[in-house]
Amino acid sequence: MNLWIWLLLACALAYAWKLxxxxxxxxxxxxxxxxxxxxxxxxxxxxSLTIVNTVASGQALAADARLxxxxxxxxxxxxxxxxxxxxxxxxxxxALLRLLGWN
Amino acid sequence: MPFRRSAPKLLxxxxxxxxxxxxxxxxxxxxxxxxxxxxxxxxxxxxxxxSLLLFSGGSQFAFIGVVAGGGSGVxxxxxxxxxxMRNGIYGMQLNALLHPTGWRRFVAAQLTIDESxxxxxxxxxxxxxxxxxxxxxxxxYVLWNLFTAVGALAGSGLGDPxxxxxxxxxxxxxxxLLWPRLKGREPAAIAVVCALATVVAVPFVPAGxxxxxxxxxxxxxxxxxxxxxDEGLEPDVDPYEEHHHGHxxxxxxxxxxxxxxxx
Numbered sequence: 001m002n003l004w005i006w007l008l009l010a011c012a013l014a015y016a017w018k019l020x021x022x023x024x025x026x027x028x029x030x031x032x033x034x035x036x037x038x039x040x041x042x043x044x045x046x047x048s049l050t051i052v053n054t055v056a057s058g059q060a061l062a063a064d065a066r067l068x069x070x071x072x073x074x075x076x077x078x079x080x081x082x083x084x085x086x087x088x089x090x091x092x093x094x095a096l097l098r099l100l101g102w103n
Numbered sequence: 104m105p106f107r108r109s110a111p112k113l114l115x116x117x118x119x120x121x122x123x124x125x126x127x128x129x130x131x132x133x134x135x136x137x138x139x140x141x142x143x144x145x146x147x148x149x150x151x152x153x154s155l156l157l158f159s160g161g162s163q164f165a166f167i168g169v170v171a172g173g174g175s176g177v178x179x180x181x182x183x184x185x186x187x188m189r190n191g192i193y194g195m196q197l198n199a200l201l202h203p204t205g206w207r208r209f210v211a212a213q214l215t216i217d218e219s220x221x222x223x224x225x226x227x228x229x230x231x232x233x234x235x236x237x238x239x240x241x242x243x244y245v246l247w248n249l250f251t252a253v254g255a256l257a258g259s260g261l262g263d264p265x266x267x268x269x270x271x272x273x274x275x276x277x278x279x280l281l282w283p284r285l286k287g288r289e290p291a292a293i294a295v296v297c298a299l300a301t302v303v304a305v306p307f308v309p310a311g312x313x314x315x316x317x318x319x320x321x322x323x324x325x326x327x328x329x330x331x332x333d334e335g336l337e338p339d340v341d342p343y344e345e346h347h348h349g350h351x352x353x354x355x356x357x358x359x360x361x362x363x364x365x366x
Contacts, residue, residue, distance in 0.1 A: 021194015044321020090275020
């Protein structure tokens, strides 16, 4: 139940960002710093989420099959594979490595 | 409204055709979101609430990514919200481009995401910009939710998610969301710095918080450095990519140069 509250709040805030764009005076558009922060934060957050999901197990760091998934995804992306294929290759690689005994 | 045209005429519009193909490509990966969400510990309706109400792929993946890593609801909400800031920038661009009025403004806001913005701003004719936005926005909304449901139903029958490598799928999904934004040396450097900050922070702070630390680091870099103002603001799936194959880097959208020049 507790998660529902944060989830709905996240939904409300996401809509608030979107709506703010339509109601904020166009003058702010001329400030490139705003969009720069939005852009660098997008890169930073996605990079952080990638690495957390690869090497973190709670508060510990671990090297396991997920590293293989990261490598496989990088290769697929370098070959311009579509999103869904990249995800499937990531899953397949992690599953295969586990089958071979690397956790 | 952009749709006062007969169906054949509508399909003759390049923006509509691009909008439809981007809808299918983006909608389909809703399957991976749905499946990963239920295996992260969210139930079916929580998963659907994210797709119906939050409706922004990166933020949705961020929310479930933090939960899957054992992070708190507050941390999940914060990561999703910080990642949603760029939609505010898109909203300003689209407002200047489309001038929606009345209730349409509120609908347009909900449909404001990477892909609908890119489809619209890639057109030069104002009518085409309208058609591109609404086709991509509505098309992705419908298909994204449909395929989220499919993925959530399929995912809940999978049993042990690790056996299927679904944690590896999450890693791949985040890298795939990051990848198109790494055009040039600077965004790659930002990504590396933030990844390092995350790894250093993991043992010292509760799960979920390292992601927020990385967000602060990235925001500081953005605030104090002077690079392109549209860096990181690329769609996950570029609607105009097929027309620009082989051209290499750079924002291939029609108004990319205008945006780069500082809007």
